[in-house]
Amino acid sequence: MISAEEWGIVRLTLLVGGVACAGTLPVAFALAWVLARWRFPGRVLLDAVVHLPLVVPPVVTGWVLLLAFAPGGPFGALSGGVLFRWTGAAIAAGVMALPLMVRxxxxxxxxxxPRLEQAARTLGASRMRVVRTITVPLAMPGVLAALVLGFARSIGEFGATITFVSNVPGQTQTLPLAIYAALQQPxxxxxxxxxxxxxxxxxxxxxxxxxxxxRRSGRGSHVL
Incomplete structure (x- = not known):
């Protein structure tokens, strides 16, 4: 049987994962649009930077976030609202989920x-209307798949979270951190x-x- 305290950990994990994905989705969509539709110098470098959290140790990502949000850092004004709080855990989880969501x-x-978009343009549809009525609906299975995969990554995040906001019961102690804490106890x-x-x-x-x-995208594309 799962205790009330453990259910609280599960609820906090779901909250952190949901907020992380919701906050990351607009950024991930914008980056994915740029990488999929634009050709410009430095595109390969941007692609590499976006996917950097996948290859560097999560502790490094957490350390960079700690420097960014520490007093005196670029986002130091927000430090009181994220350090040692669940909001900071959501930021760490969102950063780690970003590469998978972009992909x-x-x-x-x-x-x-693209021929469907071109046909709509020739019929007089504006660029924004094409995006809203054709591109986004057709890409929606991929967007939803990315959102769910990002959520899975968020609820499993450990290294960046414990480095950035520590392991505070009731605030930042999600499932991975709670498991780690239980392993340390006889x-x-x-x-x-x-x-x-x-x-x-x-x-x-x-x-x-x-x-x-x-698989609903029509081409059998895999996000894994």
Whole structure:
């Protein structure tokens, strides 16, 4: 049986993951649009920077966030609202989920037949109307797949979170951090088993949903 305290950890994890994905989605869509539709010098470099959190140690990402939001950093004015708080955990999770979300949205956008957009333009539709009525609806399976995959990545985030906002029960202690804390306690194996089972179930459900949505894009594109 999962205790009330452990359910609180699950609810906090879902909150952090949901806020992280909702806040990251507009940024991820804009970056995916630029990478999928624009050709410009430095495009490869931008692509590499976007995917950097996938390859550098998460602790490094957390350290960079700590420097950015520390008093005296570029975002130091916000430090009181994010350091050692769940909002900071959401920022860390969002940064780590960004590359996967950009990749999924980009695949969705690249799967849209440009001839449909060109036909709409020749019929007098404005650029924004084409995007709103053709591009976005056709790319929506990829966008949703990216959102679900980003959520799965967010709820499993550990390294950047513990480095950036520490492991504070009730504030930043999501499922991965709670599992880590239980591992450090004598007799905590039963807690580890329960929380690990919940974590695996949530992540597996999100991954299955992401792949199912990606397959609906019409070209069998995979975001994994």
């Amino acid at each position: 999924g949205i980009r695949l969705g956008l690249e799967g849209v037949d 007799g905590g194996e039963s807690t580890v088993w329960r929380l690990a089972a919940v974590s695996v179930a949530l992540s597996l459900a999100a991954l299955v949903a992401s792949e199912a949505l990606a």
